[in-house]
Amino acid sequence: MATGSGAAAAAADAEEKESGSRMITLTSNEGKAFVVTEASARQSATIRSMVDDGGCVDKGFPLPNVDSKTLARVIQYCDEHGNKEAHTVDERAALAKFDKDFIAELDADKAFLYDVTMAANYLHIQGLFALTTQCIADTIKGKTPEEIRTAFGIEYDLTAQDEEEIKEEDTHA
């Protein structure tokens, strides 16, 4: 199963085509194992590079920074994007709809949304990371600094010097 690192890059394309057959085990920080298809796991750049390096495919990948609840949700995203084709307009529309529903569900639980965002950042799942950060950014949009502080539970900790600078910035704006 392990390939030489030199040949790995060349073989990556070929592997991707027949990757549906290979299964990869991801382990959360509580020790719970999740078995996913390789195509699904390849959504994560972190895992993709580890697979391509030919390392611990059989042993599975321990993910010490991700808990089970978050990992399950992340895998839900990866399965959808990794295992489904996105060539036709219909397929792309279906994926877009999945993304929309996925993020709407996450948006209701902000703490969990942050967890998923951190996991996507750690696993380098670009699509998921873009989706969640954009969702958080949308909550900031159009708010005054005061409203932002309230919405995110931020304490006001700016010094008098900062305030002076801000005032100056405001007069120019």
Added chain:
Amino acid sequence: MTRATVSPPPGRGAVIGGYAHPATMRFHLLHAAGEAAARRPGSLGLFVPTVFRVQRVGDGAWRDVPLPLLEQQDDHAHAQLQMHGARSVTLHGNLHWLVQRGGSAVPGRLQVLVFEPARERFQLMEAPPRRHGEEDDLARSRIVVLSNGKLCAVAVSRATSTMEMWVLDSSSSSSSDTPRRWRLDETISAVTRDGRDLSRTFTSETQVELAHGDREGEEVFVRHDDGRVDAYSLRRRKWTRVCVARPKSGSVGVALLPHRESVADDQPSFGEASRLLDHTIDIDMALARLPDELIQDILARLPPRTIVRCLAVCKAWRSAVSAPTFHRAHAAHRPAAVVKVTSKLACFGKPWHYSKALLLDTFRGRWYRGNVHTTPPSPRGIAIPASSSRPWRHHALTWVVGSWDGVVCVDVEYTSRFFRFGPDLGTQPERREREFVLWNPLTRACATVPPPPGDRGRWHGVIIGAYAHPATMRFHLLRPPRAARNVACSSRRPSVSGESETTPGARFPSWKRKKKTATTTQACNCSGEGEP
């Protein structure tokens, strides 16, 4: 972070308190099992405890604690206690509840139930005296602890629409023999500023808590069943409405909870029961804290107008937006806008002086559209003032060299050819100087860089590229040489807290020769793509 789960003892009941044992610091829970009090007007939510139990968390077993001794001379109807769901109040390490003597038919007098964790025993203490003509009403009485460490009883009277604050004076001798006295400290009108009478809606479920803040002093918070919270400032003697509840689906069991963080040194311990739960979640989801490492990635997705606002949110956000890495992250998420850079002569200041001004105009949205004449230097434009040390300098020509990593680079040439008057007209040789002006329109930071020596003559070097170094984020300019070797200038990346456009005179180290042509060429390619 430690957490534990504890299973309740048999029978109906409620956890009425918890504490870390003063000696062992093991966390204990107090549980009272009993039955609901007999139905009486206003007695909803009251219960009669029959068994008190305590558990050392981690041991898994509940131990019975003897009931407080009730005086036997009372008749049977008074040999009962009634409690309500209000939380225990901790003072001097002891837990306090307000209870009412008496059973189903005859309501008795109020007393304060005290639990001493060190000795694990209950005691009864006198409550504030009864007012004339009024019955003691447990449902409308609470106890809180004032910030000066005194027990305070709050009694709401429906008849007079008032709230009475009784304070227990601790005797100076502090010997247990001298009886401590309750004193009526203040009578507060229970009618708030918007005309609502709090005494009307006060039930046994209403929560009363006391908090102490720097600005408002001590405040009594009253939370009603409908979610409305009112606060009475004891310092300003005024009611303020803290929040009007908007019942949301999914938000159940919202409660006021005075909370103090426990310090690490004597943190209560859960013993063997630690770490049984998988996941802790924030109670108020809207206030979940944004992880610091995500701030930059999230803010990078905002439109520029909002980013300027983010500068005024807090320190962490301010530094995130000002960080040099931010600009590249931001630029990567924004569609490349076509900007129009106008350079024009503008006059401003007193005494007036003329200055070359650059205006940045985008065709997308209204970003940086403005008038430099009225408020120079405006954030949408940058004024390049003529140096006072070299009064002959006048702006002659500007070339917009390019925009790299969010920084606009302009090549400015100064000359003495224009505005030259006086007897030396035509006698002095023409002087020329050049400068590169670097400007970040988003952060309004600006810097000027002189060209390398030997570049002042007839031959004008051209800046072919610029980039922020991927590791150091120092801004670099690239310039092809006449000879084979490339020359680059290293300058600090302008940042928001650094140089502002009013002092664009920040000079940077002299031009350095790059040793390896290959590396410079490579860097140049990278900067061309904008994403090294």
